[in-house]
Amino acid sequence: MITSSAAEAIHERGQFHFVLAGGSTPRGIYHGLSAAPTDWSAWHIYFSDERCLPPLDPERNSRMAAEVWLDRVPIPQAQLHAIRGELGALQASRMYAETLRTVGAFDLVLLGLGEDGHTASLFPGHEWGIVPGSQDTLAVYAAPKLPPQRVSLSATRLSRARQVMFVVSGESKHTAVAEWRAGKNIPARAIMPQAGVDVLVDATLLVPIAH
Template identity: 65%
Template structure:
């Protein structure tokens, strides 16, 4: 779905998140959301501070994390906490951050244990890099596509700093009722076009049963599922 500008993208994404939450809480009594990092979702997270929802039923997970100290400003969890999570009454024990300060190997094992027994996510938010990466799944790396892949992967050679990261695997991210990619900026036009043409990029490895929804800003593609 293409929208006119970033402000519209934020508003549409905000509404999609709250609609998914309302549906999940009504049907299953809880809402399992996976958050994206990077700059694109920050404004959306700030909007969610004022949302009318029952926060006691939210369970928050993260798609990836940089292996930096827990209070580092470059951490995805720190961004989401400052922009949103510290301002709403989600139970603290239901915000499941990736302990990436432990290093990639230990953090991936710990987060896989956190996810043990957790069912399908209700909503997964993802971004898209100009190289086609999503979460911390980069080109020419292991994306964890196989059904036997661990839920969380240790990343040691990310092409963007820091090199050590933790990412949910493509297989785990695909276990979701809704996957919503948030893509802003003209710089993403080429990679979205390649994706639609079938290029083997990491984003293409995310394959939930219902397909993925792509919300784009200033990129005029027909609405629909890739």
């Protein structure tokens, strides 16, 4: 699905703007992409969130993606837009907002889902960036998962996409999907692109969720 989305975007607009999910769930997906037959020069990579850790810390989302995929393909360095979480949540958030200032709708946003319904670094009880005029990026403090400082794209910015796909793995996450479909107000529900979202559960079941 990712490569077909890329092919369509490149054919229609000459570029593919792709937002990556963090965490461990998409690791296998990224590894598989390293062998994909595509025009890498047209890919532009962004991150849905990042942990405020040193650049080479193995817990960094950008580090994981680089190790299993991005360092193995010839995407131009200027088109790899990492969040500079090492600068701290506030400064990194402001810098990434500037990076996104001239970027229109993303072609594809890939997201994960936590047991509590969080996605990217949008957690229950925290700001999600859903009110009119919300900024593209959020500085996250006191996150319920370590590390406490993070940077996240807002729900409003993640929703400005032609396609949004959630990849969900693990039995405990299925409960969150069921609650989501039942209408519970979890952070993932705040992602509301015009086309709705697709949820890929354990890489076997594609469940469209309309808003």
